[in-house]
Amino acid sequence: MKTASQYFLQELEQAIGDHPDKVNILAEYELHVHEWMKEEGAESVDNYSKLIERLGSPQEIALLWRQEAAITPKKTQWLFVGLNIAMFLGGVILTIIYNVFSWHWVEQLWHGLTETTFIIMIVYTLFWGLLGYEIGKEFGDGGRxxxxxxxxxxxxxxxxxxxxxxFKLIPYEWFQPLLNVPFIMLCIGFTIVLYPVCLVGFRWGRKLSV
Incomplete structure (x- = not known):
């Protein structure tokens, strides 16, 4: 008859499936099971319900490891790259529509955005802070x-x-009345601080990952 620990580890092995770090995961939980057995005593080794109460069910553990495996550096990188490109393309499309078509709702949206450019810049800067935070939280020091x-x-x-x-390689007048010296300097300033903001977010996320 199988003991609770044997049954638990067998179930965990099946639940994990072909996870790339399967061997290390099983070794880690085998150690946890042995520690639990020492604490509970020999008379409790067949108490499976107590074991899963302590460590979680094999299915729950496998799900957590699959979720962690899904978060890879490449996926994280392209998620934020994709979001930034999407915002960039959204702005380009809106600019083209505004200047080519005379749609009332687009004109209202355009004027609303041009009147809140500073707020938009602040929100966009926070987006870069979120980028650093997520990378720091998920990958720690290795995410730099x-x-x-x-x-x-x-x-x-x-x-x-x-x-x-x-350099006026695209229709300059399309971006009026934004293109004045103060606004251009503001854009340059915000661009310069984006990486420091990323680093602040990264350090904050890294602390939470410890």
Whole structure:
């Protein structure tokens, strides 16, 4: 007859399936089971309900490890890159629609956005702080390189648009009345602080991951 620990580990092995870190996970939980057996005493080794109350069911444990395996550096990187590109393309599409079509609701939206540019910049800066926070929380110290790479890739559309606009390689008048010296300097200033904001978020997230 199988003991509670044997049954638990067998169920866990089946529940984990083909997880890439399966061997280490099983070894870790085998250690936890042995520690539990020492605490409970030999007379309680067949009490399966107490074991899963202490460690969780094999199915719950397997689910947690599958979720963790799904969070990879590459996926995290492209999630934020994709979000930034989506916002960038959304702005481009809105600009084209506003200047090509005479749609009343688009004009209202455009004027509303141009009157709240500073608030939009603050929210956008917080987005970059969230980027650093999530990477720090998920990957700890090992995420610093990922943060740097993600930032570089994500900021390219911003710099490209700034370059095309400043050198009038795209219709300059489309961005009126925004394109004045104070606004341009404000954009440059916000762009400069994006990486420091990322680092602050990263350090905050890293502390929570410990």
């Amino acid at each position: 390189r990922l943060l740097h790479k993600t930032f570089i890739v994500s900021v390219v559309p911003n710099l490209l648009l700034m370059y095309l606009t400043l």
